[in-house]
Amino acid sequence: MNFPEGFLWGTATASYQVEGAVNEDGRGPSIWDTFSHAPGRVYRGDTGDIACDQYHRLKGDLDLMAEFGIKAYRFSVAWPRIQPEGSGPVNQKGLDYYRRLVEGLHERGIEPMLTLYHWDLPQPLEDRGGWTSRETSERFAEYTGIVYGSLADSVRFWVTLNEPWVSSWLGYGVGVHAPGYRSISKALAATHHLLLGHGLAMQEMRSRGNSGVHNQLGITLNLSPVRPSRDREPDREAARRVDGQANRLYLDPIFRGSYPEDILDHYSSENDFSFVRDGDLKTISSPIDFLGVNYYMRHMVREDAAGTDDVFSSARVRVVIPHGAEKTAMGWPIEPEGLTELLLRLDREYMKLPIYITENGCALNDYVDPEGCVNDEERIAYLEAHLRAAHEAMAGGVDLRGYFAWSLLDNFEWAEGYSKRFGIVYVDYPTQRRIPKTSARWYAGVIGRNGLED
Ligand code: IFM
Secondary structure (H helix, E strand, O other), X not given: XXXXXXXXXXXXXXXXXXXXOOOOOXXXXXXXXXXXXXXXXXXXXXXXOOOOOOOOOHHHHHHHHHHOOOXXXXXEOOHHHHXXXXXXXXXXXXXXXXXXXXXXXXXXXXXXXXXXXXXXXEHHHHOOOHHHOHHHHHHXXXXXXXXXXXXXXXXXXXXXXXXXXXXXXXXXXXXXXXXXXXXXXXXXXXXXXXXXXXXXXXXXXXXXXXXXXXXXXXXXXXXXXXXXXXXXXXXXXXXXXXXXXXXXXXXXXXXXXXXXXXXXXXXXXXXXXXXOOOOXXXXXXXXXXXXXXXXXXXXXXXXXXXXOOOOOHHHOEEEXXXXXXXEOOOOOEOOOHHHHHHHHHHHHHXXXXXXXXXXXXXXXXXXXOOOOOOOOHHHHHHHHHHHHHHHHHHHOOOOEEEEEEEOOEOOOOHHHHHHOEXXXXXXXXXXXXXXXXXXXXXXXXXXXXXXXXX
């Protein structure tokens, strides 16, 4: 099962999840520093203070990728390293770090894909309202200009935001992520200002022109097909609402320049959407060059008028996981066919742009066996099934250009701390030793032959 020539085989990480060195070289505090240090927010009180210490172990991690023939690395820039206050003076040492990272990738023939925002908002901006405030969108565009101005000559792929749904709904809506609010109204305002920030950042990058490396600009969304758990109208309606909140609330403004009416109606008692100003949707729908898709699971849902404590309670819906379903250590159902379904839908309903799967992977209860190996056959099965599903979508006409396994390394899994391991490389946190799992060797084989064995 071959993939097209030049298919971009990558791995991904994000700044706060791997870098550590939170107080070094002028980095300012982010909302995740504050949140993870607050008692009871993160499992076992884990923080990203050290994480995988990639800030100090960059060369080793780059060599590791080269050893496995990885063709692309998706990383994110920590805004608080570039502007410790979230606005104003630029911290040159922060820019220097990412310049070293990018040069190190090029020296090894690895293509960089840079994400500008993967959730580590500078705390001073949160103190002024964070993403519920329009000011943050404007500051994000300025920050984008700084990073783009510094690295556009050597980074081809630019992702504005990673998973704005997670920032809005988990961060401001249900409070399990930083900054930890439980307010639907705030989640809606954050959604709009994140999208506006994306649009303004797109305009900022376009206005600076192409650097000669044919910069490709896009955004990464986490998307999930949604279906009703029972064949009855209230559950079909529930599925429509979740699809609206999780998928269409982001896809429609970006690709159609409008918010989905049914979702605006549904949330009209929570918020009057007066934060949407004339011209915003035009900005948000500024043309992009590619879409990044993070796929982990489908949602099966049913109506729940009582709105029990769940991510989708504001949609009066609860998620149902069928008894006996195969699940990852996160408790997420394993449904590779959902990836085919999702990619075909994007192609049919939204756009014909190139797509990159910017994240896909699974957490497992990995451990080092007495021989010193981490044998993660289930991860291999997971990745292989999803690659087959992606291939099927390509056969159906989807312009898929690349795939990034989440993650290169086990890392700080947000509210779950270090308890969940997603890496193809095991991290022994006390020693920071990297132990490639069986899946890393398997992935190297896939890359080497540019496809899967029958
Ligand atoms: O670890 C996260 C990542 O930061 C964003 N996408 C989902 C991953 C697994 O939860």
